[in-house]
Amino acid sequence: MSQLARGEHLAFLIHDAQKRLRHEFTRRVAALELTPATARGLAFLSARAGSSLRALADALEVQPMSMVRVIDDLEARGLLRREIDPRDRRAHCLYLTPAGERVVDSIWIILDEIISEACGELRTAETNALRNGLKSFIAGIQRIQQSESK
Secondary structure, three states, rough: OOOHHHOHHHHHHHHHHHHHHHHHHHHHHHOOOHHHHHHHHHHHHOOOOOOHHHHHHHHHHHHHHHHHHHHHHHHHOOOEEEEOOEEEEEEEEEEEHHHOOOOOOOOHHHHHHHHHHHOOOOOOOHHHHHHHHHHHHHHHHHHHHHHHHH
């Protein structure tokens, strides 16, 4: 084990940061009457309009059947609409409505506020270094996963 105390280990710090970010995000999106999963789903659809329920479920790492109620709820709230997929009439393509787009804008504002508050004592260069370091870390984990799947 490294010479650092266990609480200072990078793996522990990343996990702790992610847990705290998720908790704060959950608390704040509740004001929009969203769960973290529905907020992430709306953000996904904003970036990938016309996605299928299966693509959305894959992105959220849930079973497609568990997404049906979520989609029904978001549609009833006027945040998204379904259209029959022209390639497969049994499937639907999902699109945000203008109201859904406004909610996604609010989600990004919430995330920006959390990050701004959490990184308040960091200089811009330090925030950029953190972002770049995390991107490199993610790429490294992806390389490990790809080599193990071969």
